[in-house]
Amino acid sequence: xxxxxPFSLPAIPREHRMVGVGGFMExxxxxxxxxxxxxxxxxxxxxxxxxxRGNITGATGTFTGSLSxxxITGATGTFxxxxxGATGTFxxxxxAASGTFxxxxxAAxxxxxxxxxxxxxxxxxxxxAASGTxxGWTIGSSSLSNSGTSGTATLKSSxxxxxxxxxxxxxxxxxxxxxxxxxDATYGNHSNLQMLAPAMTGSSxxxxxxxxxxxxxxxxxxxxxxxxxxxxxxxxxxxxDEMFLNATKIVINSSDADANLYFSTDTNTNINWSxxxxxxxxxxxxxxxxxxxxxxxxxxxxxxxxxxxxxxxAYGVIVRNTSSERYKNIxxxxxxxQHLSPEMVDNLHPKMWAFKNDTDQHPHIxxxxxxxxEVSPFFVTKSFDDNGDVALSGLKDRAIMSLLVVALxxxxxxxxxxxx
Numbered sequence: 001x002x003x004x005x006p007f008s009l010p011a012i013p014r015e016h017r018m019v020g021v022g023g024f025m026e027x028x029x030x031x032x033x034x035x036x037x038x039x040x041x042x043x044x045x046x047x048x049x050x051x052x053r054g055n056i057t058g059a060t061g062t063f064t065g066s067l068s069x070x071x072i073t074g075a076t077g078t079f080x081x082x083x084x085g086a087t088g089t090f091x092x093x094x095x096a097a098s099g100t101f102x103x104x105x106x107a108a109x110x111x112x113x114x115x116x117x118x119x120x121x122x123x124x125x126x127x128x129a130a131s132g133t134x135x136g137w138t139i140g141s142s143s144l145s146n147s148g149t150s151g152t153a154t155l156k157s158s159x160x161x162x163x164x165x166x167x168x169x170x171x172x173x174x175x176x177x178x179x180x181x182x183x184d185a186t187y188g189n190h191s192n193l194q195m196l197a198p199a200m201t202g203s204s205x206x207x208x209x210x211x212x213x214x215x216x217x218x219x220x221x222x223x224x225x226x227x228x229x230x231x232x233x234x235x236x237x238x239x240x241d242e243m244f245l246n247a248t249k250i251v252i253n254s255s256d257a258d259a260n261l262y263f264s265t266d267t268n269t270n271i272n273w274s275x276x277x278x279x280x281x282x283x284x285x286x287x288x289x290x291x292x293x294x295x296x297x298x299x300x301x302x303x304x305x306x307x308x309x310x311x312x313x314a315y316g317v318i319v320r321n322t323s324s325e326r327y328k329n330i331x332x333x334x335x336x337x338q339h340l341s342p343e344m345v346d347n348l349h350p351k352m353w354a355f356k357n358d359t360d361q362h363p364h365i366x367x368x369x370x371x372x373x374e375v376s377p378f379f380v381t382k383s384f385d386d387n388g389d390v391a392l393s394g395l396k397d398r399a400i401m402s403l404l405v406v407a408l409x410x411x412x413x414x415x416x417x418x419x420x
Contacts, residue, residue, distance in 0.1 A: 019040070024038055026039070095112075097112070098116065105120075105121040106121070107123055108123070109125035110123060112132070114129075114131070115130075116132045143157070152166075153165070153166045154166075156180075162181060164180070166178075175196045175197040178195075188213060188214055189213070190213040193210040193211075194209045195207050204227065206224040219234045220232070220233045223246075230246045231243075231244065252273075258273060258276070259272070260273075268283060269285055271283075277293070336406075339378065340376075345403060345404070347375045348371070348375060348403075351366070353366075353368075376399070379399050379403070380393075380395060381394040
């Protein structure tokens with residue numbers, strides 16, 4: 001027997017099956033934010049979980065938990081927690097505490113307060129992150145570094161070691177480049193540029209060091225040993241500048257025919273090498289004082305004299321001998337007989353002698369300074385001995401010649417008297 005219901009339900013009109021604005025459908029256990037589900041006439045839905053076999057498309061979205069999907073696409077996105085996906089594309093900005101993408105991440109701009117890690121990423125705008133790793137480079141709060149098998153490159157923006165550091169595997173024996181600010185116990189704070197190459201045969205670590213200290217001193221070190229430079233240029237705040245050279249050969253202007261070495265701001269005071277003349281010239285205020293040629297040495301005219309013979313004056317300067325009155329102040333009031341008398345000749349006795357360091361003891365004849373000094377101090381010259389004390393050194397030939405003239409004049413007068 002076929003079952004027949006005791007009554008039949010009438011058909012519900014379509015207008016009675018629709019939920020209007022302000023209406024809703026809900027489960028019996030619905031409590032907003034706690035349990036059940038509700039679908040309002042405005043199109044809003046609230047529930048616990050959901051599974052969608054197709055796409056989810058919306059103008060905006062907010063997730064208090066995690067969002068996971070094979071592909072995440074949106075104009076913009078904000079995530080208070082972690083964002084994870086195989087790939088993701090955002091036409092606008094992307095903001096999250098942290099994120100991990102196994103594939104590529106593409107966005108116009110992005111801000112991450114934590115780590116960002118991805119296989120690849122493309123940003124047409126700016127990317128901001130507290131830390132992260134890109135292509136082997138590690139991003140820290142104030143540094144960017146890359147450590148490989150052959151060395152480390154670090155860029156630090158703050159702290160005592162702020163600057164650029166590029167070092168090889170072992171910076172104590174290998175090389176590195178440093179641009180930073182530093183300090184040492186002797187000179188204090190300084191700016192520093194140091195480039196040292198790895199050690200090799202015959203050197204510890206060749207390189208260049210440039211430092212400038214807060215007290216105004218600066219120096220440049222160049223050499224094959226960073227602890228013992230071959231060249232040091234020092235610019236001191238006190239004005240006492242220095243150049244230290246520890247080299248077996250110094251070449252000045254080797255590519256030019258002529259070379260000059262200056263010792264002052266006056267370009268006419270220098271040592272000049274003339275390749276054309278094959279000669280050295282020592283110039284003082286534009287005057288060539290001394291020249292060395294292939295044929296010999298030439299002492300140029302000095303203000304103190306003229307002539308062909310040379311002498312050492314009272315100041316130890318080699319000058320040309322002169323008898324011209326235009327170079328002398330002659331005192332005609334002095335009685336020369338008080339200083340030169342014919343009898344002095346009787347107390348001068350020539351001696352034969354040889355230099356002590358002459359192994360062959362070649363003989364010479366002359367007066368002896370000590371004996372001539374006993375006759376008159378005008379007959380001798382003086383210099384300094386090995387102890388720095390004043391000592392007799394030579395004879396004044398012009399003074400002795402003057403004595404001989406006085407003695408000869410006296411002899412001629414006596415002869416004339418006898419003959420008369």
